[in-house]
Amino acid sequence: MTAAINPQDAWKQMAGVAAAELIKDGMVVGLGTGSTASFFVQALGLRIQQGLQIVGAVSSSQVTQTLAASLGIPLTDLDTHPELDMYVDGADEIDPKLCLIKGAGGALLREKIVASAAKRFVVVADPTKRVEQLGHHYPLPVEVVPLAITPVSRKIAQLGARVKLRQTGATPFITDNHNFILDCTFPQGISNPAELDAQLHRIVGLVETGLFINMASQAILGGPDGVQVFQP
Numbered sequence: 001m002t003a004a005i006n007p008q009d010a011w012k013q014m015a016g017v018a019a020a021e022l023i024k025d026g027m028v029v030g031l032g033t034g035s036t037a038s039f040f041v042q043a044l045g046l047r048i049q050q051g052l053q054i055v056g057a058v059s060s061s062q063v064t065q066t067l068a069a070s071l072g073i074p075l076t077d078l079d080t081h082p083e084l085d086m087y088v089d090g091a092d093e094i095d096p097k098l099c100l101i102k103g104a105g106g107a108l109l110r111e112k113i114v115a116s117a118a119k120r121f122v123v124v125a126d127p128t129k130r131v132e133q134l135g136h137h138y139p140l141p142v143e144v145v146p147l148a149i150t151p152v153s154r155k156i157a158q159l160g161a162r163v164k165l166r167q168t169g170a171t172p173f174i175t176d177n178h179n180f181i182l183d184c185t186f187p188q189g190i191s192n193p194a195e196l197d198a199q200l201h202r203i204v205g206l207v208e209t210g211l212f213i214n215m216a217s218q219a220i221l222g223g224p225d226g227v228q229v230f231q232p
């Protein structure tokens with residue numbers, strides 16, 4: 001007997017399964033990170049067991065790599081396949097232009113690298129992730145070189161954010177790239193994501209932001225009325 005899942009997880013699963021249906025024989029696929037992306041990875045694993053033949057999959061995190069390997073998904077990397085056919089990943093917030101906040105799972109740097117290598121980036125989510133303006137529900141995560149954490153925090157605070165070092169218990173959360181994450185709350189929301197992203201990228205020691213602008217081409221949302229595809 002399988003355990004019942006809550007409605008939000010069921011919606012995430014619907015989105016993940018629908019995205020897996022988009023994968024065709026011969027594709028190179030990018031695998032996202034997080035609970036919704038995991039549903040996609042599981043559905044992709046099932047399709048591969050049923051005969052789908054992808055060339056390989058590039059993972060955006062160690063966690064997803066382990067999951068994909070356990071499901072028999074053939075793994076590859078960006079050295080072997082620098083261009084992917086499709087990247088599928090979740091998001092924390094999705095605005096009407098498909099700009100995203102990502103990184104609640106701490107994988108934003110690899111996620112952005114893999115997403116940027118893909119011809120098509122499909123976001124999978126449930127309707128709670130849709131927002132009119134970014135930054136009201138989730139803080140914006142940024143990945144920072146540990147050596148620079150204090151000056152970078154101060155500079156982000158000067159841009160109007162409340163800045164918090166992400167912790168795992170009493171110690172800083174460490175990314176797959178051995179960096180720290182700062183969670184940045186902008187009390188008025190993020191009115192101009194592109195401008196903020198450019199300002200943040202000017203801070204030396206800041207490696208990457210969780211703002212994904214003009215990267216996603218489509219969102220697949222599972223919800224109470226079934227699966228809906230959303231593109232601006």
Ligand SMILES: O=C(CO)[C@H](O)[C@H](O)COP(=O)(O)O
Nearest residue numbers: 034035036090103104105107
């Ligand atoms: O960006 C991410 C991880 O870094 C995730 O994709 C994002 O946090 C959404 O996660 P979930 O599908 O569990 O809600």
